[in-house]
Amino acid sequence: MPTTQSDETRKKPAPEQAEQGFLVPPRPAVPVVAPGSAVRSPVAVVLSAALGVLLVLILVFAGILGVKAWQGKEADDARGQAVAAGRKAAETALSYDYRTLDKSFAAARATMTPDFAGKFDATAKVAGELATKTKATVRAEVREVGVRDGNADRVTLIIFVNQTTTSTITEGRPRVDLNRTRFTMVRNRGQWLVQEIAGL
Numbered sequence: 151m152p153t154t155q156s157d158e159t160r161k162k163p164a165p166e167q168a169e170q171g172f173l174v175p176p177r178p179a180v181p182v183v184a185p186g187s188a189v190r191s192p193v194a195v196v197l198s199a200a201l202g203v204l205l206v207l208i209l210v211f212a213g214i215l216g217v218k219a220w221q222g223k224e225a226d227d228a229r230g231q232a233v234a235a236g237r238k239a240a241e242t243a244l245s246y247d248y249r250t251l252d253k254s255f256a257a258a259r260a261t262m263t264p265d266f267a268g269k270f271d272a273t274a275k276v277a278g279e280l281a282t283k284t285k286a287t288v289r290a291e292v293r294e295v296g297v298r299d300g301n302a303d304r305v306t307l308i309i310f311v312n313q314t315t316t317s318t319i320t321e322g323r324p325r326v327d328l329n330r331t332r333f334t335m336v337r338n339r340g341q342w343l344v345q346e347i348a349g350l
Contacts, residue, residue, distance in 0.1 A: 224302045232305035232335040235261075235342035237292045240309045240333060243270075243344065244290035248281040262344045263336060286317035298332070305342075307333040308350070 239261035246254035255274045259267040280286065291312045298306040313327045334346040 228302045228337070229297050229300055229305055232300060232342050233295050233297065233307065236305075236307045236309060236333045236335050236344070237295050239335075239344045240292050240311055240331065241290045243347065244311055244313060244329075244331075245288055246277065246281060247287045248278075248285050249287075251278045251281065263338060266343075266345055266347075281317075284317040284319050286315060286319075289314045293328075300335075303337045304345075305335045307335060309333055 242261055243258040246258075251274075255271075255278065258274070259270060262270060281288075291314070292309055293312055294310040296308045298308055300306055309331050311329045311331060313329055314324050315327065316322060316324050330350040332346075332348045332350055333344055335342050336345045
């Protein structure tokens with residue numbers, strides 16, 4: 151019986167299976183690596199991840215230091231502004247003239263917060279009555295200002311003030327009193343105002 155072409159094809163072993171007269175298994179596929187690429191080891195992957203985390207930590211730490219430095223500079227600037235405002239406020243609030251009490255006390259209230267200005271009015275009324283009775287003039291001169299504590303919005307000052315008083319009680323002769331006072335200054339709409347005055 152003649153052999154057909156299809157039978158011969160089926161009987162003929164595949165080239166990769168015919169080697170020295172017996173069949174061999176197909177060769178396993180070898181992964182192809184593109185030119186210029188490299189297979190990364192697990193150690194390299196872990197090291198790369200660790201370096202990434204370290205970089206993030208460094209950036210966060212640098213950011214924290216930057217914020218603290220900015221806050222420190224802001225607090226230093228605030229103290230300087232509060233000292234200047236407190237010096238001016240002390241010389242204004244602790245000075246008055248019996249001949250111009252309304253003007254003296256209005257200038258003093260302008261250096262204070264609204265709440266403290268209300269409390270000051272009660273004290274000013276008593277001081278004004280005594281000043282009128284004794285024809286007193288008081289001139290305050292700040293000798294020294296120190297910062298006790300504070301931040302960007304609130305600063306406590308210790309202010310040394312010389313108050314020179316002339317009145318009928320002093321028989322017309324100036325009398326100098328050295329006073330130490332505590333001024334609490336607060337930032338109000340960009341302006342430093344007196345929130346409290348206390349004698350020490």
